[in-house]
Amino acid sequence: MSVLGVLGGGAWGTALAQVLASGGHYVRLWVREPEVIQAINGTHENPLFLPGRTLSDRIEAVGDITWVAEAAAVLVVTPAQHMRSVLADLPRHGQPLILCSKGIEAGSLKFLHEVAREAVDGSPVAVLSGPTFAHEVAAGLPTAVTLAAEDAALAHRLAATIAQPTLRPYVSTDVVGAEVGGAVKNVLAIACGVVEGAGLGQNARAAVIARGFAEMTRFGLARGARAETLSGLSGLGDLVLTCSSTSSRNFSLGVGLGQGRPAEDLLADRRTVAEGAHTAPVLAQAAAAAGVDMPVTEAVCQLLAGADVGRVVEALLTRPLREEGF
Numbered sequence: 001m002s003v004l005g006v007l008g009g010g011a012w013g014t015a016l017a018q019v020l021a022s023g024g025h026y027v028r029l030w031v032r033e034p035e036v037i038q039a040i041n042g043t044h045e046n047p048l049f050l051p052g053r054t055l056s057d058r059i060e061a062v063g064d065i066t067w068v069a070e071a072a073a074v075l076v077v078t079p080a081q082h083m084r085s086v087l088a089d090l091p092r093h094g095q096p097l098i099l100c101s102k103g104i105e106a107g108s109l110k111f112l113h114e115v116a117r118e119a120v121d122g123s124p125v126a127v128l129s130g131p132t133f134a135h136e137v138a139a140g141l142p143t144a145v146t147l148a149a150e151d152a153a154l155a156h157r158l159a160a161t162i163a164q165p166t167l168r169p170y171v172s173t174d175v176v177g178a179e180v181g182g183a184v185k186n187v188l189a190i191a192c193g194v195v196e197g198a199g200l201g202q203n204a205r206a207a208v209i210a211r212g213f214a215e216m217t218r219f220g221l222a223r224g225a226r227a228e229t230l231s232g233l234s235g236l237g238d239l240v241l242t243c244s245s246t247s248s249r250n251f252s253l254g255v256g257l258g259q260g261r262p263a264e265d266l267l268a269d270r271r272t273v274a275e276g277a278h279t280a281p282v283l284a285q286a287a288a289a290a291g292v293d294m295p296v297t298e299a300v301c302q303l304l305a306g307a308d309v310g311r312v313v314e315a316l317l318t319r320p321l322r323e324e325g326f
C-alpha cells in the first residue's frame with residue numbers, strides 16, 4: 001500500500017481519503033482550516049464538510065502542502081477556481097496528479113487538466129470523474145468512475161492504485177471528455193433544480209436532462225471529446241445523478257432560484273461550493289468561442305444574473321422549432 005496525497009479537505013477530498021484509507025492506503029490530506037485539521041487528527045471526523053462519518057486513522061490531515069508532495073500520487077480536490085493557485089505551491093517531484101474537481105477556469109476558459117499542466121510542469125495528469133456523491137463514497141456504497149489520462153498505461157496504473165471493493169474505476173484516454181461531462185452537468189443540475197423549485201413538473205425535468213445532454217454532447221464533440229465518454233459515467237451518468245437529487249448542491253441552488261430567491265443570497269448562505277454557478281458563465285463563453293449553441297446553459301446564466309423564471313422558461317419554449325438530435 002502506498003502513501004497518497006489529497007489536496008482539499010472538503011466533502012469530496014475527505015470522502016476520497018476515507019475510501020482510499022479503508023483499502024489500506026495511508027493518506028495525507030492537505031486542509032486549510034486549523035479546526036478541520038484538529039478534528040480529523042484528534043477525533044477522526046470532519047464535521048464542517050463531511051459530518052456524521054468516522055474517518056480512518058490512516059488519514060493524517062496536514063496544513064503544510066509540502067508534506068503531500070512526496071506521495072505516490074496526489075488527488076487534487078480543490079474547487080476549480082482555486083486549483084491553479086493551490087498547485088503553484090505544490091513542490092514538483094514529477095508525482096502523478098489525479099484531478100477530481102469539476103469546472104472550467106474563469107478568464108482563461110481552460111479545462112482543469114490544462115491548468116494543472118501549466119501550474120505543475122512535468123507532472124503526469126489524470127482526471128477522475130463520475131456520479132459520486134461524497135457521503136455515499138465515504139459510507140462505502142458502490143460507486144463507479146471514469147479515470148482518464150492521455151497515456152493509457154498511466155491511466156491503468158492509477159486505476160489499479162485507487163480501485164477499492166466499493167470504488168470501481170473505468171479507464172479512458174479521453175481526458176477532455178471526462179472533464180466536459182463533470183463541468184457541464186453541474187450547470188444542467190442547476191436548471192433541473194429550477195424546474196423543481198418552480199414546480200414545472202417531471203416532464204420538464206426529463207426534457208432538460210435530454211436536451212441538456214444534447215448540449216453537453218455538442219460542446220464536447222466541438223472540443224474534441226469522444227461520444228462514448230459523454231454517454232458514460234462522467235457524462236450522462238453524473239448528469240442523471242445530479243439532476244435528480246436534492247443531495248446535489250447545484251440542484252438545491254437551482255431549487256432556490258426556481259422559488260424566486262436571488263443567487264447572491266443563496267450563494268452567501270452556503271459554505272460549500274456549487275461549481276455550476278461559477279462554471280455557467282465560463283461555459284457560455286467557451287461555447288460561444290467554439291460556435292456551439294447552449295440554450296439551457298444560457299438560461300442558467302440569466303437566472304443566476306436575476307432574470308425572472310417565467311420569462312426565461314417562456315423564451316426556451318418558444319425558440320424556433322428544430323429537428324431532434326445533437
Ligand SMILES: NC(=O)C1=CN([C@@H]2O[C@H](COP(=O)(O)OP(=O)(O)OC[C@H]3O[C@@H](n4cnc5c(N)ncnc54)[C@H](OP(=O)(O)O)[C@@H]3O)[C@@H](O)[C@H]2O)C=CC1
Nearest residue numbers: 008009010011012013031032082101102133134272273275
Ligand atoms: N461533494 C461531492 O460530492 C463531489 C464534489 N466534486 C468536486 O470536488 C471539488 C471540491 O468539492 P467539495 O469537496 O465538495 O467542496 P466542499 O464544498 O465540501 O468544501 C469546500 C472546499 O473548498 C476549499 N476551499 C475554499 N476556499 C478555498 C481557497 N481559497 N483555496 C483552496 N481551497 C479552498 C475548502 O478547502 P479547505 O477545507 O482547505 O478550506 C474545501 O475543500 C469541486 O470541484 C466539486 O465539484 C466532485 C465529485 C463529488
Ligand SMILES: O=C(CO)COP(=O)(O)O
Nearest residue numbers: 130131132133248249250
Ligand atoms: O459532482 C457531484 C456528484 O457526482 C456532486 O454534485 P454537487 O456538487 O451538485 O453536490
